[in-house]
Amino acid sequence: MGKAEVLSQLRSMLGTANSFEKKFWATPHDAFGFTCSVAKGIVVELAGNACHEWLLTLFKLNPEPLIFWCERASRIHPTAIRQRGVKLSRIKFLNSTEDLQQPLRMALESGHYPFIVAPNVFEQVPIFQKFHLLAEKSESTLFLISEKEMTPAWPISLQLEINAAPNDFSITVHRQRHGTSHGVGL
Numbered sequence: 001m002g003k004a005e006v007l008s009q010l011r012s013m014l015g016t017a018n019s020f021e022k023k024f025w026a027t028p029h030d031a032f033g034f035t036c037s038v039a040k041g042i043v044v045e046l047a048g049n050a051c052h053e054w055l056l057t058l059f060k061l062n063p064e065p066l067i068f069w070c071e072r073a074s075r076i077h078p079t080a081i082r083q084r085g086v087k088l089s090r091i092k093f094l095n096s097t098e099d100l101q102q103p104l105r106m107a108l109e110s111g112h113y114p115f116i117v118a119p120n121v122f123e124q125v126p127i128f129q130k131f132h133l134l135a136e137k138s139e140s141t142l143f144l145i146s147e148k149e150m151t152p153a154w155p156i157s158l159q160l161e162i163n164a165a166p167n168d169f170s171i172t173v174h175r176q177r178h179g180t181s182h183g184v185g186l
Helices: 003-014 051-061 078-083 101-110 125-138
Strands: 034-036 043-047 067-071 091-095 115-119 141-145 158-165 168-176 181-183
Touching: 034 168, 043 051, 043 125, 051 141, 051 158, 051 168, 067 101, 101 115, 101 125, 125 141
Parallel strands: 043 141, 043 158, 067 091, 067 115, 115 141
Antiparallel strands: 034 181, 158 168
């Protein structure tokens, strides 16, 4: 019996067989019909000229969960959100020029917001580690919008570069720790 079978057997005996399996959100596909799995309870870094549009499409595909949207200055207009089929009543907006660690940590700790969006203004690995642990514990997915190159910090589980393509998205996966990219309808 291999290690994987022993672990599986021990987990089933303890009643925790499914507690280590990741759950995933419904995600938009790209121009080629491929979709990238986004697990619950991870830190995701998004970059590219269509990352906000892709994110709103993801929110539309998952119409129930609440969203905590934190920004330094308003970059996305609420009317644009509503026009893309996302109910504004689901979103708690916070504009702050102060350090964003505290409100993000509080949103993650609350477990009230399955989706959390913020600019990626962080550079230190311990900060990403805290976010990673809190996201995993609360099963909240933290989306960090990058305005520069992707962060090399290891606690970020998924890094996507999303650009506009004719009638869809062009998605490049830079890092993917959970799930896979797969074709729709295959």
